[in-house]
Amino acid sequence: MARKAGIVVRFRGVRGSHPVPGPRTVRYGGNTSCVEVQAGGHRILLDAGTGIISLGDELFQAQAAPQGETAVAESIVLTILFSHTHYDHTQGLPFFKPIFLPSTTCFLFGPKTLELPFEEGLRRAMVSPYFPVNLEDLQSVRVLRSVKPSEVIVFQEGSMYPEVYNATRERHLYQNAPLKVWVGHSLGHPDGGVYMYRIEYRNAAVVYVTDTEGYVGGDRRVIQFARGADVLIHDSQYMPEDYTASVYPVQGFGHSTCEMAAEVARAAGVQRLYLFHYDPQYSDEQIDAMVERARSIFPNTTGAYEGLTVEL
Numbered sequence: 001m002a003r004k005a006g007i008v009v010r011f012r013g014v015r016g017s018h019p020v021p022g023p024r025t026v027r028y029g030g031n032t033s034c035v036e037v038q039a040g041g042h043r044i045l046l047d048a049g050t051g052i053i054s055l056g057d058e059l060f061q062a063q064a065a066p067q068g069e070t071a072v073a074e075s076i077v078l079t080i081l082f083s084h085t086h087y088d089h090t091q092g093l094p095f096f097k098p099i100f101l102p103s104t105t106c107f108l109f110g111p112k113t114l115e116l117p118f119e120e121g122l123r124r125a126m127v128s129p130y131f132p133v134n135l136e137d138l139q140s141v142r143v144l145r146s147v148k149p150s151e152v153i154v155f156q157e158g159s160m161y162p163e164v165y166n167a168t169r170e171r172h173l174y175q176n177a178p179l180k181v182w183v184g185h186s187l188g189h190p191d192g193g194v195y196m197y198r199i200e201y202r203n204a205a206v207v208y209v210t211d212t213e214g215y216v217g218g219d220r221r222v223i224q225f226a227r228g229a230d231v232l233i234h235d236s237q238y239m240p241e242d243y244t245a246s247v248y249p250v251q252g253f254g255h256s257t258c259e260m261a262a263e264v265a266r267a268a269g270v271q272r273l274y275l276f277h278y279d280p281q282y283s284d285e286q287i288d289a290m291v292e293r294a295r296s297i298f299p300n301t302t303g304a305y306e307g308l309t310v311e312l
């Protein structure tokens with residue numbers, strides 16, 4: 001058996017649009033998008049929906065726990081990559097406790113939306129009178145900036161902090177780094193599309209593609225970006241029948257069906273597909289049905305649920 005690469009993926013929130021607590025969503029969970037990826041001692045979070053809040057509580061408690069005589073509380077260092085700044089991907093951030101600790105170091109990256117820089121887009125998610133604390137007041141935020149698909153986010157050997165390089169011109173500066181994150185741009189979502197991220201560590205790759213709508217024959221841009229990945233996390237908001245329903249049509253909303261996700265997984269030749277970003281209307285049983293449907297196209301499909309941990 002091949003040696004493990006040493007990547008741990010944990011789904012913290014798998015729902016799209018808005019949180020849905022209640023008995024219908026117990027198994028898959030009702031929190032909005034957040035995926036935690038750990039590799040090489042680094043912690044990378046993909047989006048900051050309400051799923052990020054429970055991680056914050058865990059990290060905060062670990063910090064506050066009484067230490068043994070020789071133990072020293074480790075400072076928290078993390079990088080949050082935003083696909084875009086729609087609420088369901090940012091609404092957990094103001095409630096993510098470690099971000100308020102001066103001992104935490106946070107690096108936040110994301111796309112420009114239309115002409116709005118990422119910094120400004122995120123700032124508007126935390127502003128008076130809608131929230132009592134402004135983004136500028138958070139002492140933990142070290143870097144807050146837009147990245148471009150022509151750039152790569154890199155963790156160099158021995159460094160805890162990410163650096164951003166031009167993917168082609170500066171290749172010689174980062175090509176031997178153990179952990180790299182490639183930035184992709186999908187156009188299948190309102191307001192200029194979303195970012196996709198491809199995290200590569202040692203011999204493994206995890207690809208995150210949320211909030212994107214499929215095209216006929218599969219979105220070639222997404223397929224190329226996900227090519228050969230070990231794990232593909234893909235938007236699966238709708239059952240095909242609901243996508244084409246005549247009463248409440250959702251075509252053009254910028255989301256995929258479970259079949260679109262499976263077609264991308266098959267065309268990209270990935271190892272495993274995790275369905276993600278489910279419509280808040282769907283019960284656990286309806287998501288089970290989506291998973292079955294996707295498996296008829298791509299057998300190695302799992303419906304991501306809150307707390308699911310995948311080790312590579």
Ligand SMILES: [Zn+2]
Binds near residue numbers: 016017088
């Ligand atoms: Zn979303």
Ligand SMILES: [Zn+2]
Binds near residue numbers: 084086189211
């Ligand atoms: Zn969105």
